[in-house]
Amino acid sequence: MTVATLPTRKDEAFRYADVGALETLWPLALQQIHVPAGASDVLSIVADSSGPEAREIEIVLDEGAQFDLRVLNIAGAYGRIAVTVTLGKGARFHLGAAQLAGGDQTLEVVTEVIHAEPDAVSTQVVRSVLAGHATGTYLGKVAVARGANGSDGSQSIRAMLLDRTATANARPELEIFADDVKCAHGCAVGELDPQGLFYLESRGLPPAEAKKLMLQAFIAEAFVGAADEDALTEAALNALGALI
Amino acid sequence: MMLNIHNLSNTVASKPILKGLSLTLNAGEIHAIMGPNGAGKSTLAYTLGGRPGYEVTGGTVDFDGQDLLAMAPHERAAAGLFLGFQYPVEIPGVSNVQFLREALNAQRRARGEAPLSGGEFLKLAKEKAGLLRFDMDMLKRPVNVGFSGGEKKRAEMVQMGILDPKLAILDETDSGLDIDALRIVGEGINTIMRKPDRAVLLITHYQRLLDYVTPDFVHVLAGGRIVKSGGPELAHQLESEGYEAVAA
Numbered sequence: 396m397t398v399a400t401l402p403t404r405k406d407e408a409f410r411y412a413d414v415g416a417l418e419t420l421w422p423l424a425l426q427q428i429h430v431p432a433g434a435s436d437v438l439s440i441v442a443d444s445s446g447p448e449a450r451e452i453e454i455v456l457d458e459g460a461q462f463d464l465r466v467l468n469i470a471g472a473y474g475r476i477a478v479t480v481t482l483g484k485g486a487r488f489h490l491g492a493a494q495l496a497g498g499d500q501t502l503e504v505v506t507e508v509i510h511a512e513p514d515a516v517s518t519q520v521v522r523s524v525l526a527g528h529a530t531g532t533y534l535g536k537v538a539v540a541r542g543a544n545g546s547d548g549s550q551s552i553r554a555m556l557l558d559r560t561a562t563a564n565a566r567p568e569l570e571i572f573a574d575d576v577k578c579a580h581g582c583a584v585g586e587l588d589p590q591g592l593f594y595l596e597s598r599g600l601p602p603a604e605a606k607k608l609m610l611q612a613f614i615a616e617a618f619v620g621a622a623d624e625d626a627l628t629e630a631a632l633n634a635l636g637a638l639i
Numbered sequence: 640m641m642l643n644i645h646n647l648s649n650t651v652a653s654k655p656i657l658k659g660l661s662l663t664l665n666a667g668e669i670h671a672i673m674g675p676n677g678a679g680k681s682t683l684a685y686t687l688g689g690r691p692g693y694e695v696t697g698g699t700v701d702f703d704g705q706d707l708l709a710m711a712p713h714e715r716a717a718a719g720l721f722l723g724f725q726y727p728v729e730i731p732g733v734s735n736v737q738f739l740r741e742a743l744n745a746q747r748r749a750r751g752e753a754p755l756s757g758g759e760f761l762k763l764a765k766e767k768a769g770l771l772r773f774d775m776d777m778l779k780r781p782v783n784v785g786f787s788g789g790e791k792k793r794a795e796m797v798q799m800g801i802l803d804p805k806l807a808i809l810d811e812t813d814s815g816l817d818i819d820a821l822r823i824v825g826e827g828i829n830t831i832m833r834k835p836d837r838a839v840l841l842i843t844h845y846q847r848l849l850d851y852v853t854p855d856f857v858h859v860l861a862g863g864r865i866v867k868s869g870g871p872e873l874a875h876q877l878e879s880e881g882y883e884a885v886a887a
């Protein structure tokens with residue numbers, strides 16, 4: 396199955412996309428994942444191809460199913476990961492994503508998480524580190540369907556700009572049609588704490604190492620608890636080294 | 640000569656703070672700097688540490704034969720300078736152990752020395768933490784995060800022990816310490832720094848730390864320069880008579 400027509404930037408989910416790069420990749424193959432009732436599954440994606448890269452993923456979780464998705468987005472030029480998740484009763488979904496971009500890279504994580512039935516839990520942690528003229532985007536909608544009472548959806552979205560010329564777009568969205576729903580989102584764009592940097596440097600760390608140490612802790616939040624936490628962290632650190 | 644500050648002037652946020660400050664420390668000496676709030680004591684410490692925003696507008700600083708002001712902060716550290724912060728900074732998510740090992744090894748690399756292995760470093764860290772009666776478990780926690788005021792100051796001294804500097808500038812290391820911690824920190828400073836090839840610049844408001852770490856010289860910093868210097872008795876005199884009477 397493929398995703399049909401080439402989108403334009405008028406499509407909400409593509410408003411920050413590199414449409415020129417997308418055109419070279421179109422049509423995208425849709426990756427479909429179905430986790431049956433009570434089962435659990437994990438997937439780690441390291442988007443690190445040198446050219447542009449885009450993925451469309453559709454995940455359906457049946458009653459009580461669990462899914463842990465981790466993403467390291469460090470694709471060259473353009474990298475897009477779009478995920479749609481539908482949660483059955485009591486299902487659990489976690490996304491931990493880090494995007495590291497410099498130069499003129501455009502990276503994005505786009506999610507739609509649908510709490511179709513009651514008592515499902517979704518958590519999303521996205522950390523972006525952006526240097527140069529890079530753009531990092533998170534568009535994430537959490538939709539709680541009518542009758543999906545007791546839903547719990549959280550989005551923790553943070554971006555760190557290493558240069559003033561980099562851009563972070565973060566748009567967490569909630570659409571709630573049920574009662575007794577717990578949804579929280581936090582989103583922040585910041586720069587490295589200069590006081591912290593001076594403190595680390597005053598102990599002998601060269602500026603690049605001081606930055607790396609502080610960013611390492613920031614990125615680690617996306618991979619905490621992952622089955623392949625160490626491998627993801629190491630790959631992220633290598634990419635980070637190239638950015639600083 | 641360990642440190643020779645000559646006629647140093649600077650601005651912070653374009654406001655002149657240090658106004659022609661001169662001070663000389665020889666190896667083996669401990670100097671105390673006292674002075675009223677806002678006199679420029681922390682400014683002097685930060686300027687010697689190379690903190691961004693502390694712009695030098697005049698004067699020279701020679702540190703062990705090198706032009707200190709020409710060096711970046713990390714180069715000053717590798718050259719043997721340690722700055723004990725009045726307000727140590729919290730670094731979320733970075734453990735003390737990882738931070739200090741990387742910092743020490745960065746200094747060693749800069750000096751052409753071999754880096755310490757994980758095991759060697761832990762042994763060193765344990766020894767220095769023990770000296771300051773500092774819980775090793777706290778060293779595994781993120782840098783200063785959730786530490787009490789006194790714990791932060793004691794952690795600074797553990798860092799000093801591990802990094803083993805030639806010159807330590809300690810900015811109000813005694814503030815926030817309880818009575819026992821004050822003694823432990825005082826003894827720690829003596830053990831780590833009271834050596835013929837070391838020197839200490841202690842910034843303090845009170846005699847109490849100087850009861851443990853006896854200074855060879857005491858200076859009064861006011862209005863951005865040293866206005867009076869003397870021996871340990873000057874600190875006693877300041878404590879009983881105040882700055883206005885003594886340094887007027």
Ligand SMILES: Nc1ncnc2c1ncn2[C@@H]1O[C@H](COP(=O)(O)OP(=O)(O)OP(=O)(O)O)[C@@H](O)[C@H]1O
Pocket residue numbers: 651652654656674675676677678679680681682683725
């Ligand atoms: N970022 C800044 N912007 C403007 N003024 C500053 C800044 N930092 C320091 N100052 C000013 O510089 C002067 C000296 O401050 P400094 O912190 O060096 O004093 P101090 O002698 O250490 O005082 P204390 O005993 O209270 O610690 C003060 O008047 C202070 O307000």
Ligand SMILES: [Mg+2]
Pocket residue numbers: 680681682725810
């Ligand atoms: Mg001060």
